[in-house]
Amino acid sequence: xxxxxxxxxxxxxxxxxxxxxxSSVKDRALEMMAQALxxxxxxxxxxxxxDVEAAVRNGKPKAFIDRLTLNEKRIKDMADGLRVVKSLPxxxxxxxxxxxxxxxxxxGQRRVPLGVxxxxxxxxxxxxxxxxxxxxxxxxxxxxxxxxxxxxxxxAIVKVLAQAAYEAGIPEGAIQLIEDTDRASARQLxxxxxxxxxLIPRGGAGLIKAVVEEATVPVIETGVGNCHVYVDGECDQxxxxxxxxxxxxxxxxxxxxxxxxxxxxxxAAEFLPKAVRALREKGVEIRGCEKTLEIIPDAVPATPEDWxxxxxxxxxxxxxxxxxxxxxxxxxxxxTGHSEAIVTSNYFTAQKFLEEVDAAAVYVNASTRFTDGxxxxxxxxxxxxxxxxxxxxxxxxxxxxxxxxxxxxxGQIRE
Amino acid sequence: xxxxxxxxxxxxxxxxxxxxxxSSVKDRALEMMAQALxxxxxxxxxxxxxDVEAAVRNGKPKAFIDRLTLNEKRIKDMADGLRVVKSLPxxxxxxxxxxxxxxxxxxGQRRVPLGVxxxxxxxxxxxxxxxxxxxxxxxxxxxxxxxxxxxxxxxAIVKVLAQAAYEAGIPEGAIQLIEDTDRASARQLxxxxxxxxxLIPRGGAGLIKAVVEEATVPVIETGVGNCHVYVDGECDQxxxxxxxxxxxxxxxxxxxxxxxxxxxxxxAAEFLPKAVRALREKGVEIRGCEKTLEIIPDAVPATPEDWxxxxxxxxxxxxxxxxxxxxxxxxxxxxTGHSEAIVTSNYFTAQKFLEEVDAAAVYVNASTRFTDGxxxxxxxxxxxxxxxxxxxxxxxxxxxxxxxxxxxxxGQIRE
Numbered sequence: 001x002x003x004x005x006x007x008x009x010x011x012x013x014x015x016x017x018x019x020x021x022x023s024s025v026k027d028r029a030l031e032m033m034a035q036a037l038x039x040x041x042x043x044x045x046x047x048x049x050x051d052v053e054a055a056v057r058n059g060k061p062k063a064f065i066d067r068l069t070l071n072e073k074r075i076k077d078m079a080d081g082l083r084v085v086k087s088l089p090x091x092x093x094x095x096x097x098x099x100x101x102x103x104x105x106x107x108g109q110r111r112v113p114l115g116v117x118x119x120x121x122x123x124x125x126x127x128x129x130x131x132x133x134x135x136x137x138x139x140x141x142x143x144x145x146x147x148x149x150x151x152x153x154x155x156a157i158v159k160v161l162a163q164a165a166y167e168a169g170i171p172e173g174a175i176q177l178i179e180d181t182d183r184a185s186a187r188q189l190x191x192x193x194x195x196x197x198x199l200i201p202r203g204g205a206g207l208i209k210a211v212v213e214e215a216t217v218p219v220i221e222t223g224v225g226n227c228h229v230y231v232d233g234e235c236d237q238x239x240x241x242x243x244x245x246x247x248x249x250x251x252x253x254x255x256x257x258x259x260x261x262x263x264x265x266x267x268a269a270e271f272l273p274k275a276v277r278a279l280r281e282k283g284v285e286i287r288g289c290e291k292t293l294e295i296i297p298d299a300v301p302a303t304p305e306d307w308x309x310x311x312x313x314x315x316x317x318x319x320x321x322x323x324x325x326x327x328x329x330x331x332x333x334x335x336t337g338h339s340e341a342i343v344t345s346n347y348f349t350a351q352k353f354l355e356e357v358d359a360a361a362v363y364v365n366a367s368t369r370f371t372d373g374x375x376x377x378x379x380x381x382x383x384x385x386x387x388x389x390x391x392x393x394x395x396x397x398x399x400x401x402x403x404x405x406x407x408x409x410x411g412q413i414r415e
Numbered sequence: 416x417x418x419x420x421x422x423x424x425x426x427x428x429x430x431x432x433x434x435x436x437x438s439s440v441k442d443r444a445l446e447m448m449a450q451a452l453x454x455x456x457x458x459x460x461x462x463x464x465x466d467v468e469a470a471v472r473n474g475k476p477k478a479f480i481d482r483l484t485l486n487e488k489r490i491k492d493m494a495d496g497l498r499v500v501k502s503l504p505x506x507x508x509x510x511x512x513x514x515x516x517x518x519x520x521x522x523g524q525r526r527v528p529l530g531v532x533x534x535x536x537x538x539x540x541x542x543x544x545x546x547x548x549x550x551x552x553x554x555x556x557x558x559x560x561x562x563x564x565x566x567x568x569x570x571a572i573v574k575v576l577a578q579a580a581y582e583a584g585i586p587e588g589a590i591q592l593i594e595d596t597d598r599a600s601a602r603q604l605x606x607x608x609x610x611x612x613x614l615i616p617r618g619g620a621g622l623i624k625a626v627v628e629e630a631t632v633p634v635i636e637t638g639v640g641n642c643h644v645y646v647d648g649e650c651d652q653x654x655x656x657x658x659x660x661x662x663x664x665x666x667x668x669x670x671x672x673x674x675x676x677x678x679x680x681x682x683a684a685e686f687l688p689k690a691v692r693a694l695r696e697k698g699v700e701i702r703g704c705e706k707t708l709e710i711i712p713d714a715v716p717a718t719p720e721d722w723x724x725x726x727x728x729x730x731x732x733x734x735x736x737x738x739x740x741x742x743x744x745x746x747x748x749x750x751t752g753h754s755e756a757i758v759t760s761n762y763f764t765a766q767k768f769l770e771e772v773d774a775a776a777v778y779v780n781a782s783t784r785f786t787d788g789x790x791x792x793x794x795x796x797x798x799x800x801x802x803x804x805x806x807x808x809x810x811x812x813x814x815x816x817x818x819x820x821x822x823x824x825x826g827q828i829r830e
Binding site: 016019020099101105107112114115193197198212213216218219220236239242243245246247250332354355356358359360361362363364365366367369370371375376377387388389390392393402403404405406407408409410411412413414 | 530651658775805827
């Protein structure tokens with residue numbers, strides 16, 4: 001039996017046990033897992049070294065190596081992340097609704113774990129601990145399949161977590177890593193219908209596309225964000241400058257950062273010089289449409305590709321549009337359904353934007369950077385869904401569960 | 416441009432309009448669609464004839480021809496079905512939850528349509544009207560892709576419905592049929608990510624498997640039901656006989672009918688003769704395990720395949736088990752996650768079964784036949800989901816929607 005199949009079967013068996021565990025057992029395990037990460041800091045840092053060395057040898061970019069590197073602070077952060085998850089309410093067992101039918105049947109919707117969750121991700125070892133903690137708290141078995149670049153780190157993290165969980169009374173097979181980092185192992189995991197209940201890919205657009213294309217197991221798409229800020233003709237322009245600067249530069253490498261600024265032509269000549277000055281102070285390169293270039297002559301001319309590019313960098317595409325309708329059409333054509341914002345002081349324009357823009361999160365007068373499980377008040381997140389099924393936007397613990405109908409009868413049969 | 420791509424683009428454009436429509440426009444359209452079906456009864460019956468004739472010519476089974484045939488009564492039923500949908504509350508626009516964050520952001524979850532729903536189905540023309548009505552009420556554009564055997568009937572039904580909807584103010588493209596019934600057209604529809612938001616296959620196990628295998632668009636699996644009734648050693652045996660007879664014979668051809676009876680060995684010798692007598696009176700063939708054969712010597716010996724077969728017929732597999740634990744294990748191994756029932760008078764056994772059986776609907780002392788949108792009180796259903804993502808069990812109007820986050824700010828930026 002292949003490694004993937006063997007571990008999936010173990011995970012399925014573990015999931016049946018996990019579903020029955022009380023919150024107190026799960027919480028004790030999360031605390032012991034956090035403690036174990038801290039206790040084994042040296043072991044984890046040692047295990048991380050060959051991954052980092054290989055990345056350096058292979059000439060990986062600096063940002064890549066930075067994300068890959070484990071140090072005392074990062075391990076402490078992983079441990080604290082597990083403690084945050086511990087502190088959140090257990091979603092399992094909640095009765096979402098219950099009603100009585102005319103024939104006396106009592107029908108309840110009870111929240112239960114999804115079962116076996118597969119996480120396919122790239123080279124950030126902290127995903128390993130985050131995903132393991134969230135899946136455990138929601139009563140799921142997790143199968144982690146990280147990238148080859150972080151394999152030694154992931155093996156060490158999973159070893160520490162699985163051992164601590166087991167000692168706390170969590171069944172074996174609840175937290176597993178696929179050690180085979182061949183493409184074939186990921187592909188096999190994506191097609192284990194009946195053993196794996198859902199796949200959550202976390203990473204770049206290429207990874208997510210590959211999983212969507214190849215998986216037969218249901219997938220929750222996450223992350224790709226070509227986000228827009230539209231500055232309406234009627235608005236507080238200082239607020240608009242603040243919001244676009246924040247949305248673009250507060251952390252440009254993440255999915256909820258803005259990539260395109262749309263400006264109402266009624267105020268473009270007045271607003272754009274102010275906005276561009278503030279953006280350039282933060283080091284942002286401006287790529288403008290023709291009308292933008294008339295106002296900001298030294299901007300880089302935008303090509304059609306710019307409207308569809310998630311830069312994840314200090315680059316911003318800028319387009320002058322004819323009011324909110326053209327802004328909405330542009331977003332409809334180029335957006336990825338992640339986070340979209342309008343800055344306006346007009347009530348009707350705000351309502352129209354909220355109503356018509358089709359995205360996971362639609363903002364009025366706030367930065368797109370708030371689309372995030374912590375900022376929404378969920379305490380933690382496993383990713384940000386950009387699809388419409390099951391979960392949309394930041395996914396917390398509830399989104400790692402499903403419901404089952406429990407029906408109490410006293411002999412009812414159907415006429 | 417292919418027919419599928421052209422219609423999908425039209426559907427996407429229509430969906431943006433549909434999302435904004437008021438309930439009163441949608442309800443007026445549903446009434447006019449119902450009326451149009453009734454007014455055009457003769458046209459529909461004429462259109463149905465070549466389909467029925469072809470089915471007879473091709474030697475299709477009687478049940479198949481029956482499902483395919485349209486008559487005055489069936490057309491009236493379709494029209495009434497649309498009126499029921501009209502009478503249901505509009506799910507769109509409901510604010511599921513709204514809260515205020517410490518920074519003053521007001522975050523709301525607003526229920527919105529899914530967008531474009533693809534329905535891939537077989538030869539029941541009534542699915543055409545049902546699906547069109549439910550999708551419209553939930554604000555979705557629908558692309559119907561029925562089987563070749565009903566193509567003339569489906570073309571006529573969609574023509575009547577789309578025309579009536581259009582006259583009532585529904586945008587063109589809201590209700591469309593793929594007229595090309597080649598496999599390639601279905602395959603293309605399954606891979607239109609970005610244009611189609613969800614696929615719901617309705618039909619036999621083969622169809623559903625094909626869609627799950629080939630689709631890259633998210634799929635909601637429906638329908639396959641290998642359902643069990645477990646009769647516990649402690650129970651009201653008359654109730655148990657009633658329930659198994661009802662679950663097996665009230666309508667054997669549907670997914671929530673029981674296919675296997677599990678009997679606690681403590682009462683098998685007493686219970687089985689009574690149950691089998693009642694079942695045989697209804698014409699049910701018994702296929703028994705070895706222990707069943709000791710009690711019912713003239714039963715057909717069951718083969719391993721019987722435990723995994725959805726007969727959809729007057730056949731019942733019977734197995735004697737060692738109490739609720741073996742029953743749960745058997746269901747775990749052979750069930751399809753649809754509907755499972757226990758008959759017991761023991762409180763702890765009932766709780767254990769509800770807790771541990773992993774299925775969309777788990778019953779205590781009631782027939783599995785209740786798993787149905789009407790019986791659950793949803794008024795109507797588009798199918799019964801046997802997967803865990805997005806929807807589980809009967810899917811009503813709410814399951815044809817998603818949420819989007821609407822966020823009201825007053826200049827918030829992220830620190």
